[in-house]
Amino acid sequence: MVKYEAIANEIRKRILRGVYPVESLIPDQISLSKEFNVSRMTMKKALDILAMEGLIYRQRGSGTYVMKTALLNKQDAVVNEYDGLTKQLKGHEITSKVIQFNVEFPSEEIMEHLMIKKNQPVYNLIRLRIVDGKPYVLEHTHMPTDLATGLTEEIMEHSIYRYIHEELGLQFGGAFRKIHADKPSKYDQEYLDCKSDDPVLEVEQVVYLKDGRPFEYSRSRHRYDTRSYTMADINKNI
Amino acid sequence: MVKYEAIANEIRKRILRGVYPVESLIPDQISLSKEFNVSRMTMKKALDILAMEGLIYRQRGSGTYVMKTALLNKQDAVVNEYDGLTKQLKGHEITSKVIQFNVEFPSEEIMEHLMIKKNQPVYNLIRLRIVDGKPYVLEHTHMPTDLATGLTEEIMEHSIYRYIHEELGLQFGGAFRKIHADKPSKYDQEYLDCKSDDPVLEVEQVVYLKDGRPFEYSRSRHRYDTRSYTMADINKNI
DNA sequence: AAGTGGTCTAGACCACCAG
DNA sequence: TGGTGGTCTAGACCACTTC
Numbered sequence: 001m002v003k004y005e006a007i008a009n010e011i012r013k014r015i016l017r018g019v020y021p022v023e024s025l026i027p028d029q030i031s032l033s034k035e036f037n038v039s040r041m042t043m044k045k046a047l048d049i050l051a052m053e054g055l056i057y058r059q060r061g062s063g064t065y066v067m068k069t070a071l072l073n074k075q076d077a078v079v080n081e082y083d084g085l086t087k088q089l090k091g092h093e094i095t096s097k098v099i100q101f102n103v104e105f106p107s108e109e110i111m112e113h114l115m116i117k118k119n120q121p122v123y124n125l126i127r128l129r130i131v132d133g134k135p136y137v138l139e140h141t142h143m144p145t146d147l148a149t150g151l152t153e154e155i156m157e158h159s160i161y162r163y164i165h166e167e168l169g170l171q172f173g174g175a176f177r178k179i180h181a182d183k184p185s186k187y188d189q190e191y192l193d194c195k196s197d198d199p200v201l202e203v204e205q206v207v208y209l210k211d212g213r214p215f216e217y218s219r220s221r222h223r224y225d226t227r228s229y230t231m232a233d234i235n236k237n238i
Numbered sequence: 239m240v241k242y243e244a245i246a247n248e249i250r251k252r253i254l255r256g257v258y259p260v261e262s263l264i265p266d267q268i269s270l271s272k273e274f275n276v277s278r279m280t281m282k283k284a285l286d287i288l289a290m291e292g293l294i295y296r297q298r299g300s301g302t303y304v305m306k307t308a309l310l311n312k313q314d315a316v317v318n319e320y321d322g323l324t325k326q327l328k329g330h331e332i333t334s335k336v337i338q339f340n341v342e343f344p345s346e347e348i349m350e351h352l353m354i355k356k357n358q359p360v361y362n363l364i365r366l367r368i369v370d371g372k373p374y375v376l377e378h379t380h381m382p383t384d385l386a387t388g389l390t391e392e393i394m395e396h397s398i399y400r401y402i403h404e405e406l407g408l409q410f411g412g413a414f415r416k417i418h419a420d421k422p423s424k425y426d427q428e429y430l431d432c433k434s435d436d437p438v439l440e441v442e443q444v445v446y447l448k449d450g451r452p453f454e455y456s457r458s459r460h461r462y463d464t465r466s467y468t469m470a471d472i473n474k475n476i
Numbered sequence: 477a478a479g480t481g482g483t484c485t486a487g488a489c490c491a492c493c494a495g
Numbered sequence: 496t497g498g499t500g501g502t503c504t505a506g507a508c509c510a511c512t513t514c
Contacts, residue, residue: 199437299512
């Protein structure tokens with residue numbers, strides 16, 4: 001663990017425990033760097049992290065303050081969709097039903113999203129994820145076979161992301177997402193158990209590896225009353 | 239303009255113009271710091287910006303590479319909802335119809351979202367935004383009267399955000415958003431011109447000022463076929 | 477072993493806000 | 496005017512990849 005992370009963790013703890021109360025001024029960078037025995041640059045880097053998290057706010061010439069919003073419940077603030085459901089909904093019983101599992105050559109659309117050529121085969125799979133016994137999301141996923149090598153039905157019934165991460169050792173770098181509302185398709189009505197006038201929330205995403213190679217293109221469809229998508233958006237002036 | 243921003247701009251330009259081609263190795267930090275006559279720390283800070291933007295990827299021991307995704311059209315990558323529509327849809331004809339404009343004491347829900355007491359009056363307004371002659375979004379907005387002072391119908395027919403920013407001199411610090419799909423309400427059907435089975439995309443948000451005071455709570459409702467919400471999500475290891 | 481990026485330092489100067 | 500945070504430096508050491 002590097003110093004600035006350790007310091008950020010300690011100060012975060014103080015804020016959450018109320019040692020530095022909401023809306024209060026915290027000690028200045030010089031005092032803090034003396035307390036933690038680090039240089040002021042390192043101290044500032046620790047505070048940069050907390051500022052990006054929206055816990056503190058700094059005003060040149062004045063000081064560093066704890067944000068009014070610091071104690072809002074942060075549990076769903078940062079949704080990392082590419083952590084996968086299994087990690088997001090820890091504590092719930094998650095099962096998967098594989099509805100389709102093919103290998104095929106990509107369509108024009110898939111080629112573009114995954115930045116691959118037409119002779120590069122892709123997995124094309126459809127999974128229904130079931131949380132605590134209720135249908136939760138219908139996922140249509142495409143992945144290049146040379147990146148997600150060795151996928152099996154067995155894996156798909158549990159966590160694909162765990163497999164990718166821990167077995168294949170690949171690291172995710174980010175994602176582009178598009179969220180929209182849609183009318184329910186036949187598939188949605190059949191598997192998500194929704195009526196013909198129940199709207200559907202679709203999250204369309206391309207997930208990238210750390211080196212920028214597109215790894216997955218997927219469309220995840222939810223019944224309108226079972227899922228909303230939350231996000232925090234901090235104006236980073238770092 | 240500080241040095242590291244200027245350098246980041248220059249290198250971004252080189253990437254977009256193909257001087258540093260996609261997937262290629264760019265010069266190392268020492269060479270670049272010599273070229274720009276800055277210290278290596280400053281050079282690294284410039285590269286940090288580009289890494290956060292998803293343009294480059296660094297591998298310790300190996301070098302700095304241009305991401306495969308660097309040339310994707312970035313125009314809608316970063317959506318700053320709190321810039322307001324007027325800025326987002328520059329070039330389109332935007333008009334507004336004020337449907338409701340009241341001052342009232344806040345409900346429990348509004349008090350919680352805006353973190354205010356029950357005796358603090360709020361504006362409660364409903365606006366229909368019309369883009370190029372077509373109804374685009376129906377906004378239900380609540381703002382504390384002591385922050386958005388002096389709001390008039392005249393202002394609401396144009397850009398509230400421009401007024402807040404330029405006339406009142408307030409700076410936005412971030413936002414929490416929740417996106418969901420919904421069935422159309424009577425209001426939606428009347429003003430957004432949608433049928434009874436047309437889904438609606440709702441963006442519910444609390445916008446904060448730089449010092450963390452909640453400034454606006456709003457629900458923006460769009461017909462499902464006129465709007466999707468896109469976002470880029472870079473795994474920042476800075 | 478050589479070269480890369482990541483961290484950290486001690487000190488300097490600056491812009492800004494408060495009294 | 497004194498204190499705050501923001502930037503920048505020159506150099507050091509470390510972790511890691513590549514050869």
